[in-house]
Amino acid sequence: MQPTQRRLANAIRALAMDAVEAANSGHPGMPMGMADAATTLFTRYLKYDPADPKWPDRDRFVLSAGHGSMLIYALLYLTGYAEPTIEDIKRFRQLGSPCAGHPENYELPGIECTTGPLGQGLAMAVGMAVAERHLNAIYGDSLVDHRTFVIAGDGCLMEGVNHEAAGLAGHLKLGRMIVLWDDNRITIDGSTDLSRNEDVIARYAAMGWHTVECDGLDGNAVARALDAAIADERPSLVRCKTIIGYGAPNKQGTAATHGAALGPDEVAAARKELGWTSPPFEIPADVAAGWRKAGQRSSVERAEWHRRLAASKQRAEFEARIAGEISDEWLKPYLAELIANPPKVATRKSSEMALEAINAAIPATIGGSADLTGSNNTKTKGQETLDAGNYGGRYIYYGIREFGMAAAMNGMALHGGVVPYGGTFLVFTDYCRPAIRLSALQGAKVIYVMTHDSIGLGEDGPTHQPIEHLQSLRAMPQLTVYRPADAVETAECWALALAHEGPSVLALTRQNLRPVRIRAEKHILCARGAYRLRGAKADRKVILIATGSEVEIALDVADQLEAEGIGADVVSMPSTDRFDAQEAAYREDILPDVSNREILRVSIEAGATIGWERYTGLHGLRIGIDQYGASAPAPDLYKHFGFTAEAILPKILEKLGK
Numbered sequence: 054m055q056p057t058q059r060r061l062a063n064a065i066r067a068l069a070m071d072a073v074e075a076a077n078s079g080h081p082g083m084p085m086g087m088a089d090a091a092t093t094l095f096t097r098y099l100k101y102d103p104a105d106p107k108w109p110d111r112d113r114f115v116l117s118a119g120h121g122s123m124l125i126y127a128l129l130y131l132t133g134y135a136e137p138t139i140e141d142i143k144r145f146r147q148l149g150s151p152c153a154g155h156p157e158n159y160e161l162p163g164i165e166c167t168t169g170p171l172g173q174g175l176a177m178a179v180g181m182a183v184a185e186r187h188l189n190a191i192y193g194d195s196l197v198d199h200r201t202f203v204i205a206g207d208g209c210l211m212e213g214v215n216h217e218a219a220g221l222a223g224h225l226k227l228g229r230m231i232v233l234w235d236d237n238r239i240t241i242d243g244s245t246d247l248s249r250n251e252d253v254i255a256r257y258a259a260m261g262w263h264t265v266e267c268d269g270l271d272g273n274a275v276a277r278a279l280d281a282a283i284a285d286e287r288p289s290l291v292r293c294k295t296i297i298g299y300g301a302p303n304k305q306g307t308a309a310t311h312g313a314a315l316g317p318d319e320v321a322a323a324r325k326e327l328g329w330t331s332p333p334f335e336i337p338a339d340v341a342a343g344w345r346k347a348g349q350r351s352s353v354e355r356a357e358w359h360r361r362l363a364a365s366k367q368r369a370e371f372e373a374r375i376a377g378e379i380s381d382e383w384l385k386p387y388l389a390e391l392i393a394n395p396p397k398v399a400t401r402k403s404s405e406m407a408l409e410a411i412n413a414a415i416p417a418t419i420g421g422s423a424d425l426t427g428s429n430n431t432k433t434k435g436q437e438t439l440d441a442g443n444y445g446g447r448y449i450y451y452g453i454r455e456f457g458m459a460a461a462m463n464g465m466a467l468h469g470g471v472v473p474y475g476g477t478f479l480v481f482t483d484y485c486r487p488a489i490r491l492s493a494l495q496g497a498k499v500i501y502v503m504t505h506d507s508i509g510l511g512e513d514g515p516t517h518q519p520i521e522h523l524q525s526l527r528a529m530p531q532l533t534v535y536r537p538a539d540a541v542e543t544a545e546c547w548a549l550a551l552a553h554e555g556p557s558v559l560a561l562t563r564q565n566l567r568p569v570r571i572r573a574e575k576h577i578l579c580a581r582g583a584y585r586l587r588g589a590k591a592d593r594k595v596i597l598i599a600t601g602s603e604v605e606i607a608l609d610v611a612d613q614l615e616a617e618g619i620g621a622d623v624v625s626m627p628s629t630d631r632f633d634a635q636e637a638a639y640r641e642d643i644l645p646d647v648s649n650r651e652i653l654r655v656s657i658e659a660g661a662t663i664g665w666e667r668y669t670g671l672h673g674l675r676i677g678i679d680q681y682g683a684s685a686p687a688p689d690l691y692k693h694f695g696f697t698a699e700a701i702l703p704k705i706l707e708k709l710g711k
């Protein structure tokens with residue numbers, strides 16, 4: 054006899070209880086409450102094949118309520134993915150197990166994105182749904198035709214980012230996105246009545262979503278709701294009314310099941326309640342077979358898809374897109390142009406110029422800005438708007454939704470086939486920060502175009518002038534920060550960002566800069582992170598280390614030092630991250646023995662000085678700004694805060710004892 058849907062769902066409940074019990078840590082309530090809805094989704098709707106977790110035309114499933122990670126681990130195991138194994142599940146939340154506390158995309162191929170920071174899964178799913186429609190517009194239904202499903206909790210729908218994400222999805226009419234809301238009316242602190250009285254359904258409806266409600270504990274009711282969601286052209290919110298910890302007779306419906314082991318007595322009582330007689334981590338043969346069969350549902354469809362791909366004229370191009378192949382052919386001729394005709398422009402303008410070449414050569418890029426298109430210089434000529442009327446466009450007006458934009462870009466990058474870049478002011482990386490962190494953690498190839506990168510932005514004043522931002526972003530692991538000094542460095546940094554697997558931040562100026570790279574070079578000098586832009590002429594006593602807009606000031610300082618017979622190297626350091634990754638001999642050549650007091654090291658960057666002692670040594674000199682800026686024209690601010698050769702020179706001479 055076929056196991057009932059409820060019996061299949063109870064396998065999820067049992068594994069969730071058992072794994073959390075073994076770890077004495079984790080969240081059984083959410084998987085137990087949503088087990089029936091998830092079973093309906095994975096046995097009757099979701100298009101996926103455990104034999105090929107990366108099948109490009111699979112439906113995407115995002116567990117936005119990432120604390121319920123045992124739900125996805127149980128589903129992957131039961132449907133027949135190679136990983137996780139039951140041994141992995143037995144070691145849930147232990148060192149070395151891919152069944153981490155929250156789902157990590159780099160641990161298991163079946164996990165589309167890292168979730169746990171509530172709300173961001175839903176927001177990343179919006180990006181996945183955008184990427185799907187965009188690629189569909191290019192490659193057609195025969196190659197790209199899939200949906201994006203999300204399970205979100207009360208928490209995901211309270212976080213502010215859900216508003217940005219849902220607003221964007223509604224505007225873009227992402228009808229192939231379906232969110233199942235685990236409406237259990239419980240969060241950690243207790244009832245949602247403690248903190249929420251809004252009408253979530255009305256809110257989503259107001260943003261252009263289709264909404265439908267169902268009993269989330271009744272698999273057939275969930276199926277009817279999903280049918281309605283699929284039939285509607287708008288994105289859908291499926292309200293699944295559930296009971297947290299369903300099946301645990303004494304604790305269900307309470308916050309006690311949210312994030313703690315149920316305890317042996319309650320687990321035994323739940324087994325009785327659910328009619329589940331198997332010992333921990335054992336799945337009865339009929340249930341295991343039922344799940345395996347569900348996992349094979351799409352195998353024929355996948356085979357047919359491969360036949361269509363093999364016959365497609367677009368096959369090679371499609372495969373290259375999905376593999377993430379990026380041409381760098383644009384770079385050489387473009388650099389030659391710059392050297393022939395060095396422009397005196399802001400690096401935000403240099404970035405736009407580089408993008409003209411990049412967007413023409415690389416069809417995968419999708420640009421955008423959080424309502425600062427004309428300031429971030431992110432839109433190139435002929436770049437069409439990506440919207441509900443033209444999914445084939447390559448420029449997204451994200452609106453004033455920095456966090457939503459960054460999270461959507463993560464989703465786009467993780468979907469594959471597109472390379473998203475998006476802009477705002479560098480100071481508003483604070484608004485994007487939780488998503489930038491997830492870009493870094495997940496290794497998502499997202500390029501952040503962050504302009505107005507210092508007090509040099511001028512009159513907008515301290516609220517808009519980044520101070521601590523550069524150093525705080527550099528502190529983030531697996532994120533590469535670039536601050537180029539002119540058009541040549543900007544082009545090089547763009548090329549490096551495009552070639553890199555993970556995320557990059559480009560910090561770019563509002564104000565015009567003098568070209569500092571005026572000779573043709575054999576190598577991409579920025580690849581080393583820092584390089585000697587100009588060597589000392591007199592006996593070297595000083596090394597000036599500068600980034601971005603301050604490199605031209607360092608050159609002026611060096612001129613004046615040399616005039617006094619003091620030799621000074623000028624090191625341009627567009628990326629501390631890349632410099633730190635160079636071999637010791639190279640680092641030593643550029644910055645010999647930092648403890649050596651014979652040479653004074655001076656850092657010059659119009660931002661926080663914290664961290665620069667790493668390159669100057671404690672005895673070095675750090676020229677920066679450790680206070681908030683001010684509102685005035687940029688040249689006045691540079692003078693006021695001491696960013697002129699005239700102000701810096703005496704400080705160096707004093708340090709040298711002259």
Ligand SMILES: Cc1ncc(C[n+]2csc(CCOP(=O)(O)OP(=O)(O)O)c2C)c(N)n1
Pocket residue numbers: 082083118120121169170171205206207208209212235237239240241297311
């Ligand atoms: C951004 C963020 N804030 C806080 C948390 C900590 N946290 C994890 S689950 C949770 C409660 C979520 O409630 P809900 O989504 O209703 O999940 P349920 O209790 O129903 O499983 C909180 C506050 C988090 N993971 N992410």
Ligand SMILES: [Mg+2]
Pocket residue numbers: 206207208235236237238239240
């Ligand atoms: Mg809840």
